[in-house]
Amino acid sequence: MPLNKIVTSFDEAVADINDGAVIMVGGFGTVVSTPSCLLEALDRKGVKNLTTVSNSTGFGADVWRMAGAPFPEDMDILVRNMRIKKAIVAAPVSALFVNNFEKLLRAGKVEIEMVPQGTLAERIRAAKAGIGGFYVQVGVGTTVEEGKEKKIIDGREYILELPIKADFALIHAYKGDRWGNLVYRGTSRTFNPTMAGAAKVTIAEVDEIVELGALDPEAIVTPGIYVDRVVARPKEAPKMEGKTTDAEAKESRKKYEADLKKAQRKRGDR
């Protein structure tokens, strides 16, 4: 039987992600590298008590809608709907914007493990590579070193960092085929190829599914063996069905810009 990892709906793709799962979510700060439709499906499923592993915790769909992103949901959809028990994250809050995660954090409604961005990437890669841990200088002499084994190598101090194990990795790519081979577009690789294969199950949301053989073998970034499911975004972005009216989006954008200015004033920027 031919190998076929294509699933036909986002709901089907996330059907076995249950309460308490540990999930990696690809992307960086901007929404275009994020598996937006998988996050929406996961939210629809109503899962609770997730542990998430991601670079950041989202700005919210309204910000991205105003920026013209056709699929605007980011990590915020899981944050604002209280689906997260604990976030393992490099940049939980924005210097310029109070996001919903910060509000939950202040209210004591979410746990956090903050990890330097490169250490986060390497801990994910270690899980993917079957490495039991690694030593880095990053974090030495800071709060990050607390509770970690130290070692002197060549006269310099290092700390031991361990792999992050996860049940699912939700990633986004540009094009994929039925074997799960993936290519990306521009700066939208970010954590996506890093996370592919790092969890027990990797689910790739792609802009387009192409025939096997259509992707140039020289250009494939993620070989299919790291990917378990491939699901395509709709050709056209769904209408917003009154979820947010333009007036609401404008209001939110205005508030975002006001917050931004306030933060800049506070920081003493001129």
Added chain:
Amino acid sequence: MTTKADLIKKEKLDRQIMALRVAKEFQDCNVVNLGIGIPGLAANFVPAGREVIFHSENGVLGFGEITLPGEGDLDLVNAGGQTVKVAPGMSFFGHDESFVMVRGGHIDISVMGAYQVSEKGDLANHFLPDRQIGTIGGAMDLACGAKKVIIAMNHTTKDGGYRIVKKCSYPVTANKCVKLIVTDIAVIEVTKKGLVLKEVAPGWTPEDVQVLTEPKLVVDPKCHEIELM
């Protein structure tokens, strides 16, 4: 005698001029990572005749200028989320590779903002004091891994509080990592002998700068007005 209150109100360099001064540090063929804010502006001021390769944490080397708002491709952004232009020689990679470059010493210069820098070059820039919350991002990796860390920041807090301090009171991002501090009134080098004042803004004296700096500054015998060209 000028009082501290006078100095707080006194005219200082603006952000663009600070960025221009930072960019003078970029040598030919350097690989440079720019943080958000004033550091990012330095991309526009690479000295003529020097080829500089910009690195961004989200997985790109050698990108072009920042586009006008609304004109770029959302799949081509710098770490601050600003859309940038395609440039010859540009390359893309994932996050693990991006930080292999950072930790592995492949980045020549990292320019970041800061809340505090100590006289030993300890850096505090991941804790947001006005919000009492931290966000590490890539700051710790860059502070540890880049060959030269340059800090671009205002010399004091808005109400004149020291930001160049004897010892950081905010949580430290990395110890003994800062090599050069470019502020809105001075350029200061971190050396084994202490903080050496190299340049002052027009209209400022070394004595003025000392008033707004907690640790004792060593005034370089060649200390001069900031040169921008």
